[in-house]
Amino acid sequence: MEHIENDDKYNGLTVNSGVKQPPVVNPYMKRRKKRPLPSASELIDGILKGNVTMLSRAVTLVESLSPEHQAIAQEVIEKCLPYSGNSRRIGITGVPGAGKSTSIDVFGLHVLKNGGKLAVLAIDPSSERTKGSILGDKTRMEKLSIHPDAFIRPSPSAGSLGGVARKTRETIVLCEAAGYNNIFVETVGVGQSETAVHSMVDFFLLIQLAGTGDELQGIKRGIMEMADGIVINKADGDNIDRARLAQAQFRSALHLFPPTLSGWMPEVLTYSGYYELGIAEVWEMIDRYFEFVKKNGYFEQRRANQARYWMYETIDEQLRANFYRNPEIESLLAEKESRVLANHQSSFTAARDVLDRYFALISHK
Amino acid sequence: MEHIENDDKYNGLTVNSGVKQPPVVNPYMKRRKKRPLPSASELIDGILKGNVTMLSRAVTLVESLSPEHQAIAQEVIEKCLPYSGNSRRIGITGVPGAGKSTSIDVFGLHVLKNGGKLAVLAIDPSSERTKGSILGDKTRMEKLSIHPDAFIRPSPSAGSLGGVARKTRETIVLCEAAGYNNIFVETVGVGQSETAVHSMVDFFLLIQLAGTGDELQGIKRGIMEMADGIVINKADGDNIDRARLAQAQFRSALHLFPPTLSGWMPEVLTYSGYYELGIAEVWEMIDRYFEFVKKNGYFEQRRANQARYWMYETIDEQLRANFYRNPEIESLLAEKESRVLANHQSSFTAARDVLDRYFALISHK
Numbered sequence: 001m002e003h004i005e006n007d008d009k010y011n012g013l014t015v016n017s018g019v020k021q022p023p024v025v026n027p028y029m030k031r032r033k034k035r036p037l038p039s040a041s042e043l044i045d046g047i048l049k050g051n052v053t054m055l056s057r058a059v060t061l062v063e064s065l066s067p068e069h070q071a072i073a074q075e076v077i078e079k080c081l082p083y084s085g086n087s088r089r090i091g092i093t094g095v096p097g098a099g100k101s102t103s104i105d106v107f108g109l110h111v112l113k114n115g116g117k118l119a120v121l122a123i124d125p126s127s128e129r130t131k132g133s134i135l136g137d138k139t140r141m142e143k144l145s146i147h148p149d150a151f152i153r154p155s156p157s158a159g160s161l162g163g164v165a166r167k168t169r170e171t172i173v174l175c176e177a178a179g180y181n182n183i184f185v186e187t188v189g190v191g192q193s194e195t196a197v198h199s200m201v202d203f204f205l206l207i208q209l210a211g212t213g214d215e216l217q218g219i220k221r222g223i224m225e226m227a228d229g230i231v232i233n234k235a236d237g238d239n240i241d242r243a244r245l246a247q248a249q250f251r252s253a254l255h256l257f258p259p260t261l262s263g264w265m266p267e268v269l270t271y272s273g274y275y276e277l278g279i280a281e282v283w284e285m286i287d288r289y290f291e292f293v294k295k296n297g298y299f300e301q302r303r304a305n306q307a308r309y310w311m312y313e314t315i316d317e318q319l320r321a322n323f324y325r326n327p328e329i330e331s332l333l334a335e336k337e338s339r340v341l342a343n344h345q346s347s348f349t350a351a352r353d354v355l356d357r358y359f360a361l362i363s364h365k
Numbered sequence: 366m367e368h369i370e371n372d373d374k375y376n377g378l379t380v381n382s383g384v385k386q387p388p389v390v391n392p393y394m395k396r397r398k399k400r401p402l403p404s405a406s407e408l409i410d411g412i413l414k415g416n417v418t419m420l421s422r423a424v425t426l427v428e429s430l431s432p433e434h435q436a437i438a439q440e441v442i443e444k445c446l447p448y449s450g451n452s453r454r455i456g457i458t459g460v461p462g463a464g465k466s467t468s469i470d471v472f473g474l475h476v477l478k479n480g481g482k483l484a485v486l487a488i489d490p491s492s493e494r495t496k497g498s499i500l501g502d503k504t505r506m507e508k509l510s511i512h513p514d515a516f517i518r519p520s521p522s523a524g525s526l527g528g529v530a531r532k533t534r535e536t537i538v539l540c541e542a543a544g545y546n547n548i549f550v551e552t553v554g555v556g557q558s559e560t561a562v563h564s565m566v567d568f569f570l571l572i573q574l575a576g577t578g579d580e581l582q583g584i585k586r587g588i589m590e591m592a593d594g595i596v597i598n599k600a601d602g603d604n605i606d607r608a609r610l611a612q613a614q615f616r617s618a619l620h621l622f623p624p625t626l627s628g629w630m631p632e633v634l635t636y637s638g639y640y641e642l643g644i645a646e647v648w649e650m651i652d653r654y655f656e657f658v659k660k661n662g663y664f665e666q667r668r669a670n671q672a673r674y675w676m677y678e679t680i681d682e683q684l685r686a687n688f689y690r691n692p693e694i695e696s697l698l699a700e701k702e703s704r705v706l707a708n709h710q711s712s713f714t715a716a717r718d719v720l721d722r723y724f725a726l727i728s729h730k
Contacts, residue, residue: 253618314716319684351679
């Protein structure tokens with residue numbers, strides 16, 4: 001029977017030199033026994049009953065690179081799909097230092113006061129390098145991490161943004177099937193991942209800080225235009241006036257933007273995550289948003305567009321991957337790129353030459 | 366010997382019913398004689414000498430769909446490449462009604478006062494449908510259209526944005542080789558074409574109107590963040606105060622954006638295209654920009670990135686085209702899309718199924 005490690009912490013620590021050796025025993029680190037791989041139907045049953053262990057194990061399979069695990073994971077996702085969708089999916093972004101963890105902690109507790117359950121996920125394709133810069137340490141969300149109705153899962157740390165996004169989106173399906181009717185997807189406001197998160201949530205919340213200078217440096221251009229709401233953190237003590245000024249500035253900036261597709265006018269609020277001020281107001285805005293987009297039909301439309309988007313996005317990514325990962329193409333590309341940069345060949349004929357080679361290669365496989 | 370039509374106006378007007386018929390003679394429309402197709406070396410020689418007829422004919426070949434024409438065009442482009450690059454490439458966008466044509470007319474005359482030559486090109490993939498909505502009628506640029514040092518060419522009207530962008534970019538190469546050291550690329554501020562134009566120019570100018578309401582409706586989200594300069598037109602008469610107010614608003618909005626890659630802080634100016642007020646100031650801003658980015662190395666860096674971008678963009682577009690234009694894939698996609706929208710299959714497994722079919726198909730060609 002096949003086994004999987006059910007705890008991420010142990011992954012990759014097994015020494016396998018090819019020679020049988022006695023196991024290295026560390027008395028301080030008691031190794032858990034491997035548990036048998038659950039079947040797809042066990043996982044599905046467990047998830048639909050809201051069993052957290054089964055949910056966790058299914059997510060681990062979703063994140064696994066093993067084809068056997070993926071086969072089970074895909075079956076589980078497929079069966080959970082009809083039970084998914086019944087949630088508010090909220091993306092939360094902001095530069096490091098904006099106080100995202102504290103904010104998610106208090107926002108999450110506020111949401112859970114009204115009952116229901118909350119899953120907090122993350123997208124951070126850099127987490128492999130930075131050893132899990134976001135959500136890596138669950139204890140940063142002091143209250144949520146011990147709340148029985150909260151499920152916190154760090155970003156999968158597997159390579160490409162596309163891969164990470166796929167896994168997060170599949171995890172949303174599993175969480176919803178397990179009864180989590182509030183989904184937060186956290187991301188750091190510095191890379192490409194905001195577009196990915198924006199494409200899998202219903203509401204996109206941007207956490208900002210007061211001030212118009214250095215604090216904005218980290219936010220990538222274009223993110224402000226994606227926001228359905230901008231909330232300015234640390235509006236407390238001496239900082240209240242600066243936060244209010246920032247609020248006014250953001251409001252007038254948003255008025256210069258063309259209208260959103262939803263017809264919703266993004267709101268700008270101030271709050272204090274640390275002192276838990278203004279939290280209810282932020283949530284009332286989000287309630288207003290959901291009421292608005294459910295009424296005008298945009299909610300359903302956005303979800304359908306997102307499902308379509310991810311299908312086509314996956315296709316495009318795989319078409320590219322198949323091309324760029326071909327070793328012969330890789331070296332030809334490098335050569336053509338230097339020719340293009342030296343003005344010896346046009347971008348278009350260089351592209352055409354490499355494409356001709358590629359299609360010749362794959363049609364003779 | 367092969368012939369081409371050297372005048373776009375006559376293209377597509379030939380009646381071809383399959384039966385030999387006497388030519389329809391319209392006494393008011395004297396049909397020019399077909400001229401022989403020039404050789405690549407004739408075209409190259411002509412272009413390098415600044416011969417406008419040869420330049421025009423080469424551009425017509427660039428825009429042609431005939432493989433024979435394309436072969437000559439690509440040879441001409443390749444030979445002109447080493448002589449290209451010595452120009453200021455300026456993208457100009459703005460909603461219909463912002464006064465783009467009048468502005469380009471006066472900006473162009475201002476530029477030509479200092480000597481040199483000016484080519485005005487356009488990107489408008491919709492021009493097929495709208496019968497050349499921009500630059501289609503050269504006479505809208507009254508003064509430039511009769512200026513000996515100005516070369517005005519409407520948007521090629523061939524299908525995809527990628528195709529149109531490629532042709533415009535190749536036309537830039539030919540114009541530069543012919544000594545045009547100022548290139549304007551016009552686009553309407555409502556579609557995807559701004560990204561394409563932004564990716565082929567050194568400076569991106571956004572023409573706006575005073576007012577924060579209806580005038581902005583047409584501008585696509587994200588375009589403001591691409592601008593290196595925003596200029597507010599119609600700052601004349603009663604409208605001056607409103608234009609100044611808009612200027613202040615845009616300035617404060619730009620301060621909320623994160624810094625540009627170039628390190629340049631986009632400027633906001635007012636002017637009047639019709640009354641020719643503030644034109645020199647707009648051009649001084651553009652001069653400052655070029656001085657700034659040539660000094661800090663960004664100019665060269667952006668050009669190299671653009672050459673690279675178009676190579677990879679062409680590859681990605683062709684990879685997609687080869688996939689999506691396959692009739693079997695097309696029908697499978699439609700089927701899978703309905704399954705995804707009905708929550709019967711996940712976006713990812715649907716994508717995987719279609720990809721598997723595609724790679725099976727093309728490897729057995």
